[in-house]
Amino acid sequence: MxxxxxxxxxxxxxxxPFGEREHVLGGAATYFSVAASFxxxxxxxxxxxxxxxxxxxxxxxxxxxxxxxxxxxxxQQSFHWKGQYGFDLNVAETIDTQLNVxxxxxxxLSDGAxxxxxxxxxxxxxxxxxxxxxxxxxxxxxxxxxxxxxxxYRKDLLETLKSVDILIINEGEVRQLADEANLVxxxxxxxxxxPTRLIVKRGEYGAVMFTRDxxxxxxxxxxxxxxxxxxxxDTFAGGFMGYLSATARxxxxxxxxxxxxxxxxxxxxxxxxxxxxxxxxxxxxxxxxFKELRAITNFGEADAPERIVG
Amino acid sequence: MxxxxxxxxxxxxxxxPFGEREHVLGGAATYFSVAASFxxxxxxxxxxxxxxxxxxxxxxxxxxxxxxxxxxxxxQQSFHWKGQYGFDLNVAETIDTQLNVxxxxxxxLSDGAxxxxxxxxxxxxxxxxxxxxxxxxxxxxxxxxxxxxxxxYRKDLLETLKSVDILIINEGEVRQLADEANLVxxxxxxxxxxPTRLIVKRGEYGAVMFTRDxxxxxxxxxxxxxxxxxxxxDTFAGGFMGYLSATARxxxxxxxxxxxxxxxxxxxxxxxxxxxxxxxxxxxxxxxxFKELRAITNFGEADAPERIVG
Numbered sequence: 001m002x003x004x005x006x007x008x009x010x011x012x013x014x015x016x017p018f019g020e021r022e023h024v025l026g027g028a029a030t031y032f033s034v035a036a037s038f039x040x041x042x043x044x045x046x047x048x049x050x051x052x053x054x055x056x057x058x059x060x061x062x063x064x065x066x067x068x069x070x071x072x073x074x075x076q077q078s079f080h081w082k083g084q085y086g087f088d089l090n091v092a093e094t095i096d097t098q099l100n101v102x103x104x105x106x107x108x109l110s111d112g113a114x115x116x117x118x119x120x121x122x123x124x125x126x127x128x129x130x131x132x133x134x135x136x137x138x139x140x141x142x143x144x145x146x147x148x149x150x151x152x153y154r155k156d157l158l159e160t161l162k163s164v165d166i167l168i169i170n171e172g173e174v175r176q177l178a179d180e181a182n183l184v185x186x187x188x189x190x191x192x193x194x195p196t197r198l199i200v201k202r203g204e205y206g207a208v209m210f211t212r213d214x215x216x217x218x219x220x221x222x223x224x225x226x227x228x229x230x231x232x233x234d235t236f237a238g239g240f241m242g243y244l245s246a247t248a249r250x251x252x253x254x255x256x257x258x259x260x261x262x263x264x265x266x267x268x269x270x271x272x273x274x275x276x277x278x279x280x281x282x283x284x285x286x287x288x289x290f291k292e293l294r295a296i297t298n299f300g301e302a303d304a305p306e307r308i309v310g
Numbered sequence: 311m312x313x314x315x316x317x318x319x320x321x322x323x324x325x326x327p328f329g330e331r332e333h334v335l336g337g338a339a340t341y342f343s344v345a346a347s348f349x350x351x352x353x354x355x356x357x358x359x360x361x362x363x364x365x366x367x368x369x370x371x372x373x374x375x376x377x378x379x380x381x382x383x384x385x386q387q388s389f390h391w392k393g394q395y396g397f398d399l400n401v402a403e404t405i406d407t408q409l410n411v412x413x414x415x416x417x418x419l420s421d422g423a424x425x426x427x428x429x430x431x432x433x434x435x436x437x438x439x440x441x442x443x444x445x446x447x448x449x450x451x452x453x454x455x456x457x458x459x460x461x462x463y464r465k466d467l468l469e470t471l472k473s474v475d476i477l478i479i480n481e482g483e484v485r486q487l488a489d490e491a492n493l494v495x496x497x498x499x500x501x502x503x504x505p506t507r508l509i510v511k512r513g514e515y516g517a518v519m520f521t522r523d524x525x526x527x528x529x530x531x532x533x534x535x536x537x538x539x540x541x542x543x544d545t546f547a548g549g550f551m552g553y554l555s556a557t558a559r560x561x562x563x564x565x566x567x568x569x570x571x572x573x574x575x576x577x578x579x580x581x582x583x584x585x586x587x588x589x590x591x592x593x594x595x596x597x598x599x600f601k602e603l604r605a606i607t608n609f610g611e612a613d614a615p616e617r618i619v620g
Contacts, residue, residue, distance in 0.1 A: 087491040181397040183514075184534040204493075205515040208532065215606045219527035222518065224494040256609040296525045297607050299566040 007122025
């Protein structure tokens, strides 16, 4: 088994300048696992209500995602997020959040799930992340979080971060967590909190990865049609962890490629609502876009500069 | 002679969260020419008043910049810009603009200046840019502009753009000029206005370069200490044009490297007020940072993806 992901499976109602959808499949663990499934086996641990039916199940089935760890609560509804985006697709406005079954979520891991060599703790309460963390001993554990936990559950979050290898959060969250406006300084502070690697998601500006002694900057794939950014960050994390699991490497180069795969997967996901685009995605399309990202970042061989400014 | 630049030489009063300076040397043509001078001969055409004295002249002299085309108006003051930045250093707030001698600026080109193979039309009134453009027949003519001209001098600007090879403007300006929120679409529209190449400056997120059939994305050099972003865009353009002039190439790879040199130069300039950092800068430092930018964008050889997602 490759990857264990613990997080939300939800329904989203989303409005963008280009259209809207009511009650479509969403949730961090959903987006993550669909993306990761292109590279690796994925075992998902989450909770849903009665409204999770055959249509939703079919999505996971199609992607061969193991949902034996998906708890179902009778007589209740799944987590529901309602939000919208303006023309600045980097900023989501939450209209309503109904936690429903998610309010009492206590992740339960099977013996098999505990053996997973790669673990992703999606954006849930830091204490629950830590509970999961303490039950596993993977090669790599990565985590996400959000402004709410950073602000109101800071102590718990700092405890959790102590045993996370890779933190994958967005730029504003890095600044908030470190209480520092400059991203380079902020990242250094976050790396003192536990993670040995920090991946900073910057939406249409790509991603930056910091360790104590290395730095990698990757652009996002430039898209003409961004339809719905919901799930982009989790899809990015799914591509990232999926590639790590597939390659079984944890060196710097592998991490960098993993980021490019993350960017590639996210670029597809935002082209349509929910996971619609991902369910039609092919390995060939992924390989092509990976190559394109290489092509758009390439600026030739290493021996040139001295000739000009020697 | 390498590069002709026409634009402003000014005095700036700048306040940032890290300090402030009154009446220091600034102006687009100043920043541009100081950066370009590391790679190429530069001939500057601008206008100043009595307040431009030996101290300012020494800056250009130190960088071997030809200021024989710098007009001096007796009894008047130079262009003065007063502005400040908050913690979001991407956004400058203009407090006061005194055009002074710049209000009646009519660029006068010597016979020598007209022969320059590289011309940069810094951010001035589009009609003046066109007047200069019509007096030269360079290998490459690049231009900058700003929101004010895009909004209130649109017709003039569109006329000027017809005979510009490379337009170098920031992201918001691209969207405004094209009246389109999506950057990829907006860039396509701008390329229909005349320029064969559009370079989009994105501040701390780097730069993107579009042609009809190519795309290049470059990160900014990640800095721990950004002291004063004033002049970053013009310094970028100076590094870009300087490298083009030095290499005498106009192919895609040369353009890409030119962007990296532009980023490198801009990264130094923002480390201190005015041109202070640039006046201590060495070719070796430039070469090192160029290499670092290569290192932080590199993600290995080209043959990997198929092995993973074949």
